[in-house]
């Protein structure tokens with residue numbers, strides 16, 4: 001599943017090429033998780049002004065582009081979620097549509113495609129980020145882990161208010177976004193915290209280590225192009241390299257890279273968690 005680092009890598013890749021592009025046509029394939037929310041023709045003539053990200057949603061801001069060189073009026077946003085298996089690809093030459101291309105947007109800067117075999121992804125038009133649809137999807141998201149707004153004090157306080165196990169709290173995304181299943185195992189290993197520990201029992205020192213690990217692991221994953229644990233590729237088709245940095249995830253039965261004890265797997269909320277009982281006693 002594409003996680004926050006992969007989505008951020010996609011955003012950075014598209015941001016080099018797509019801003020300023022005028023939309024020429026939009027074609028839909030099979031239904032995605034949610035409908036587009038407008039007629040595809042309604043997007044024709046709009047211009048992609050910028051590409052932002054909130055959690056795992058890419059936000060393509062569209063403006064009306066009344067004249068070349070002018071800042072047009074804001075027309076709305078395309079919110080893109082990659083779901084379980086989606087990837088966004090931008091090709092200079094319009095490609096032959098493939099079976100799993102369920103959203104194809106031809107622009108003056110190339111053809112943007114959402115390729116999504118499992119169709120849990122979505123592309124949605126909203127007329128603003130305060131619209132009911134946007135608020136429903138974005139309104140409860142926690143802090144952005146790579147932004148200056150993610151601060152250790154509020155993080156510690158928010159974690160302590162929870163009754164959940166720390167792994168499940170991280171996965172929920174309401175304290176901090178972006179710590180998906182792979183990264184949750186990794187950051188807890190790096191900070192020496194047992195994944196089943198109740199969040200409210202963790203000390204300031206443990207949570208300060210966890211805060212630092214979240215920032216460091218996610219920033220490193222972005223810097224290395226995301227993970228290839230799933231079939232992820234950024235918009236220019238480059239594969240990520242984070243997989244070689246993974247220390248515990250997917251390594252059940254193998255020796256811990258730090259102490260040599262056997263990595264264990266447990267299931268929490270139907271998701272696999274990997275940890276070292278010796279290195280993560282807290």
Ligand SMILES: [Zn+2]
Nearest residue numbers: 256259276279
């Ligand atoms: Zn260990």
